[in-house]
Amino acid sequence: MSISENLNRIRNSLPEHVTLVAVSKTKPVSDIMEAYNAGQRIFGENKVQEMTEKWEILPKDINWHMIGHVQRNKVKYMASYVSLIHGVDSLRLLKEINKQAKKANRNIDCLLQVHIAEEESKFGLDASELSEIITSIKSGTLSNIRVLGLMGMATFTDDDHQIRKEFQNLKSLFDKTKNVVSECSILSMGMSGDYQIAIEEGSNMVRIGSRIFGRR
Template sequence: MSDIYQNLQRIKESLPDHTTLVAVSKTKPASDILEAYDSGQRIFGENKIQEMAEKWQMLPKDIEWHMIGHVQTNKVKYMAPFVHLIHAVDSLKLLKEINKQAKKNDRIINCLLQIKIAEEESKFGLSKEDTIEILADNELSALDHVKIVGLMGMASFTNDEKQINQEFENISLFFKELQPKYPQLKELSIGMSGDYKIAIDHNSTMVRIGSSIFGARNYS
């Protein structure tokens, strides 16, 4: 049994039934993705649109591709024909562009609003106030080729579990607060290789795990 197969099985066994595993395959070759695919994994996450589009062309068409990285509006057109879920939507302007490109491809694209929960300056995301404003905006109801299906957040890059707990608690409570008014919000995408077990304690419905499946990344 390969390492990828064993890693996948171990992680899947640790996840509750309601939590979806997104295998983060960024920087990894198509051969690694195929190995995970042959082990039963069908949902993969990438953080660069062009890299994801290249892999989409060469890999099996029943793979569900998730865009998990920051999205530039001028690149949306490259993923609009196939992307299943965009995790990191952080403006109405971006939603309008996704809607425009989805319409051209006769599709409805699912999106998550990225909430800034980390204290780090480097993280993108919306404030709670901005999120409420977008959800209530009349312009949003006119965008019939996008569907906001939940929230996404990234905790601070720290070993301080108390801080990570607090950040996940904040987004989980906000998610619960929004749901009565916006029942279409079903997904809470929080948790990565280092903190997904904490995220599960805070009702994560989707974890984004890469290095714990595929091994350390080579960025050179």
């Protein structure tokens, strides 16, 4: 099947309230344009340099989501155009995003990445670090960022029960955060292999790559 056919099949299967981020990392501009011509406007990348190169040449009505781990020294390169940063996993990074957003004279929307998987390699905040960041947000000193929700990745496993449990934990943290941070409305969880479970457990934003663009 073509990229546009894959995209339409997935879009037709998603509930109306779920936003689709088409994960275009490592994929050429021609693939992104095929998805764009099929109506997709939100694309996710995991490397700032690659995303910036694509932003420079692709249509300007694309919303670029940074879904990978972000190094603080790379924030400045995307500060002028990025739509949403998914992987904010420290207060230091949040402060750097705020600083670069100020320089770019705009607000930058962010999601806080929570560690829910059993794998050590996954980035993310634990519950106490999340609480610390929320306290900083409430203090009002980070005036050029908006924390719009949480993001998380489940363990890469065939055990659906474990994946479901991890998503349930994130949904619980999301509900608590929503009570404190009024703008918190996005729960980004679920990728090509587990997005149906994620939606069942409350996700309203999914990040799908290989089911649209094919294997990397």
